[in-house]
Amino acid sequence: MTMNHEPDLRHALPAVTEAELAVLRDRLPAITDAELAVLRDRLAARADAEGVLDVAYRTLDTPVGTLLLAATEAGLVRVAYPVEGHDQVLQALAAQVSPRVLNAPRRLDPAAREIDEYFAGRRRAFDLPLDYRLATGFRRKVLSHLPAIGYGNTASYATVATAVGSPRAFRAVGTACATNPLPVVLPCHRVIKSDGDLGRYRGGPAAKQLLLDLEAA
Amino acid sequence: MRTSRSAGPARLPQVTPKPPFEVVVAGHGATVLRVCRAVLGPADADDAWSETFLAALKAYPRLPADANVEAWLVTIAHRKAIDITRAAARRAVPVADVPEPLITQRAGGRDIELADALASLPRRQREAVAYHYLAGLPYQDVAAITGGSTDAARRAAADGIARLRKTYPGTALPDGENP
Numbered sequence: 001m002t003m004n005h006e007p008d009l010r011h012a013l014p015a016v017t018e019a020e021l022a023v024l025r026d027r028l029p030a031i032t033d034a035e036l037a038v039l040r041d042r043l044a045a046r047a048d049a050e051g052v053l054d055v056a057y058r059t060l061d062t063p064v065g066t067l068l069l070a071a072t073e074a075g076l077v078r079v080a081y082p083v084e085g086h087d088q089v090l091q092a093l094a095a096q097v098s099p100r101v102l103n104a105p106r107r108l109d110p111a112a113r114e115i116d117e118y119f120a121g122r123r124r125a126f127d128l129p130l131d132y133r134l135a136t137g138f139r140r141k142v143l144s145h146l147p148a149i150g151y152g153n154t155a156s157y158a159t160v161a162t163a164v165g166s167p168r169a170f171r172a173v174g175t176a177c178a179t180n181p182l183p184v185v186l187p188c189h190r191v192i193k194s195d196g197d198l199g200r201y202r203g204g205p206a207a208k209q210l211l212l213d214l215e216a217a
Numbered sequence: 218m219r220t221s222r223s224a225g226p227a228r229l230p231q232v233t234p235k236p237p238f239e240v241v242v243a244g245h246g247a248t249v250l251r252v253c254r255a256v257l258g259p260a261d262a263d264d265a266w267s268e269t270f271l272a273a274l275k276a277y278p279r280l281p282a283d284a285n286v287e288a289w290l291v292t293i294a295h296r297k298a299i300d301i302t303r304a305a306a307r308r309a310v311p312v313a314d315v316p317e318p319l320i321t322q323r324a325g326g327r328d329i330e331l332a333d334a335l336a337s338l339p340r341r342q343r344e345a346v347a348y349h350y351l352a353g354l355p356y357q358d359v360a361a362i363t364g365g366s367t368d369a370a371r372r373a374a375a376d377g378i379a380r381l382r383k384t385y386p387g388t389a390l391p392d393g394e395n396p
Contacts, residue, residue: 031250101239
């Protein structure tokens with residue numbers, strides 16, 4: 001019997017132990033978050049350059065909470081409040097626009113800058129390419145009218161309904177505002193009830209109040 | 218547009234929705250990089266990782282929703298690693314002196330030794346060890362990726378581990394511990 005000489009490994013190989021597995025996984029050079037972050041940045045840049053970054057997103061800290069900003073190649077497509085659940089919003093974007101969704105802040109730089117300026121009181125209107133694809137038909141018509149309500153002003157749902165040519169459709173105006181895919185940027189917060197009540201808001205009533213107060217200052 | 222908060226019983230989607238690609242990168246990025254490093258070494262691993270995830274992003278909309286994403290990614294990584302090795306071979310110019318493997322002096326010196334031991338395995342063994350032990354794929358999947366039979370994949374991994382036990386004694390059980 002050979003004892004300490006080379007065994008025929010192919011047939012007499014002991015099973016790989018848990019300890020050995022741990023060695024394999026743990027003693028190889030660790031992969032740091034920083035290394036992965038570099039690779040992920042590079043992936044986002046290349047995806048954008050090759051036209052396969054269908055949805056780019058980032059988050060932005062603001063006085064109304066951390067906003068999720070998402071843009072297609074056409075423009076800003078979604079602004080989402082924390083209360084909407086950012087993961088769910090991204091999942092919905094994957095289903096409704098494209099699953100090619102990456103955390104890629106660069107495309108959102110102009111939007112983030114303008115929103116920052118807005119909350120700092122240095123900007124009264126947004127000048128950004130917008131992608132309206134998440135709103136169709138009447139809702140889109142209502143949303144495109146919103147910038148016409150100037151900074152610091154408000155309008156009632158009925159007024160907006162009249163302005164878009166459907167005076168009796170004030171409830172549909174309310175729905176269009178409550179489901180605005182681009183809150184803050186498309187100022188649905190400026191649309192309130194005729195009796196002065198704030199009405200529904202995607203970011204919650206406190207956020208709507210804060211925006212109106214900001215613009216009144 | 219669906220409302221984001223539905224208090225009542227949620228409508229069950231007909232098909233499992235495909236997660237945003239970012240979720241795929243977050244969930245498998247580290248494993249794929251570990252596999253690329255094991256198969257190609259650290260110098261080419263970043264390129265392989267980038268090529269893998271770019272190709273995966275392009276093909277992602279066509280991936281069946283119930284596909285095994287990790288096996289799919291390792292399959293792509295395997296092909297990209299072959300491409301990179303071939304490209305390197307085309308670029309290579311004969312040199313008189315083969316450079317010594319770079320051993321960096323640092324606290325984790327032993328880590329580098331294991332990486333070197335892995336790098337010294339024949340390619341098939343390296344692939345089998347990486348795909349089975351690092352990516353956790355069953356031998357059937359490993360065989361589908363590398364070609365050949367499931368048994369051959371199992372043998373390649375076993376031979377690789379056996380060699381590692383010799384070239385990197387640190388892989389063996391710590392002293393005083395009985396199997």
